[in-house]
Amino acid sequence: xxxxxxEEEIATVPETVEEEPQTPPVVESTPVESELEEKxxxxxxxxxxxxxEGETGEEEIEVVEEKTYTIPIGKLGYTTDRGxxxxxxxxxxxxxxxxxxxxxxxxxxxxINATIWARGINKPPRKIVVRAVKDKEGKVVVYxxxx
Numbered sequence: 001x002x003x004x005x006x007e008e009e010i011a012t013v014p015e016t017v018e019e020e021p022q023t024p025p026v027v028e029s030t031p032v033e034s035e036l037e038e039k040x041x042x043x044x045x046x047x048x049x050x051x052x053e054g055e056t057g058e059e060e061i062e063v064v065e066e067k068t069y070t071i072p073i074g075k076l077g078y079t080t081d082r083g084x085x086x087x088x089x090x091x092x093x094x095x096x097x098x099x100x101x102x103x104x105x106x107x108x109x110x111x112i113n114a115t116i117w118a119r120g121i122n123k124p125p126r127k128i129v130v131r132a133v134k135d136k137e138g139k140v141v142v143y144x145x146x147x
Contacts, residue, residue: 064136076088103138115128
């Protein structure tokens with residue numbers, strides 16, 4: 001009970017062949033002359049990390065004074081309400097270092113900021129160990145203490 005017209009239509013439909021995607025040929029690259037040159041000498045920045053000169057925006061600082069402090073953020077910052085503790089802790093770290101290093105210009109490194117904000121705005125750490133570096137112009141930069 002099949003219809004002969006349907007069989008003819010089915011027979012006339014061309015079969016589609018799936019083509020495999022063509023992959024580009026692999027070309028072996030030769031080292032460029034600039035890659036063969038020697039790397040510049042390594043220098044140690046104020047953060048204490050070894051870096052290649054010219055790769056980062058951080059400048060080397062002539063250190064006049066360097067001290068390590070354990071700052072009790074719990075005593076200073078936990079007296080405020082929950083929604084303002086981390087910003088208050090950042091201000092308190094700057095104030096503490098400013099008072100102890102006798103400088104008005106204090107900046108905090110990204111690592112210290114990340115440490116304070118790691119558990120969110122409500123729960124900054126109770127204590128933080130920092131390394132304060134003062135340059136010849138009187139500017140102080142606060143870094144995490146070396147362990």
